[in-house]
Amino acid sequence: MAENVTIARPYADAAFELARGAGALGPWSEALDRLALVAADSGMKACFNDPKLSAEQLCQLVLGVSGDLTAEQQNFVRVLVESERLQVLPEIRDLFVALKNEHEGVREAQIASAFPLDDAALAALKADLEARFKAAVNVSVSIDPELIGGVRIAVGDEVIDASVRGKLANMAAALKN
Secondary structure (H helix, E strand, C coil), X not given: CHHHHHHHHHHHHHHHHHHHHHCCHHHHHHHXXXXXXXXXXXXXXXXXXXXXXXXXXXXXXXHHHCCCCCHHHHHHHHHHHHCCCXXXXXXXXXXXXXXXXXXXXXXXXXXXXXXXXXHHHHHHHHHHHHHXXXXXXXXXXXXXXXXXXXXXXXXXXXXEEEEHHHHHHHHHHHHHC
């Protein structure tokens, strides 16, 4: 949701600045991953909206299920509880990761493949993407049988469609002209 991203942005910026200043981008990223999972749980979402829980009880509940957190990370959770912003933790995590990747010169690539990719094919594809974008690339792969064959790659706002479905769509468009 665009509204959630707007709400989450200042918190993600603050977390990034704290983490960068402490030289702890990795640990903060891991903590935010855990916190986002907690916030996405349907049982926890119900607790976020439970008027019977005080802010301190809710804070203790979230801290209790989030694993080891540093004092700064615990304070960050307290701020989110007091501001009633726990529900935007997934967006905070996503924005934080984007800031971290930009800082480290890393790009995220989502690869959709018609069939599972073996390790060698994935390594070759990753190397090709790193050469093309002149940056380190983190890849996440999903299987989409509707592609028929090939892959569809999204890196930021650039899409590389090397799928059979994409080629058929291009041919159909060319035939209409």
